[in-house]
Amino acid sequence: MPSRPPIVSRRQVLLGAASLAVLGAATTAGCSRPAPPPPELDDLTTALDRARADSKLATEAAATARGTTAATLSTVAAERSAHADALSKEIVRLTGSNAPTTSVTVTTSPSGAAAPAPGTDDVIGALRASADSASHAAAALSGYRAGLLASIAAACAAAYTVALAPTGGSR
DSSP: OOOOOOOOOHHHHHHHHHHHHHHHHHHHHHHHSOOOOOTHHHHHHHHHHHHHHHHHHHHHHHHHOOHHHHHHHHHHHHHHHHHHHHHHHHHHHHHSSOOOOOOOOOOOOTTOOOOOOOOHHHHHHHHHHHHHHHHHHHHHOOHHHHHHHHHHHHHHHHIIIIISOOTTSOO
């Protein structure tokens, strides 16, 4: 005995079609709007820009320094470059896209003379500002990102208070 085919009413077909239309519209609307950037992104991007700038500044200062000061500045530049790499990887992990790149700006003085090369005091000032910025940002974050910024703040503070501290001066 053959079974009867199921009977589908016009009402069931219309309800199914309306459900699919609503589901399709909701899916399309959800995909068309990009998600807002996470709030931590600003703190990480600021720290990344500072790390890159500090690394460049320390490299330039090392080029004109001599002896152990040059070696110390080179070490600071390498550490800040490693900080930039770690921050870049965290930004990629957070956003799913590449970390922002910074543009190099060349400024010239009105007289056409080259600006003096940065010195150890310039690097110390930049590291102090970076440590303060990273410690404030770390206090506002939680988890791995807070730990990352706190360790960067500690490394910057150690670099300017211990490694680059003037000999014979008070700390």
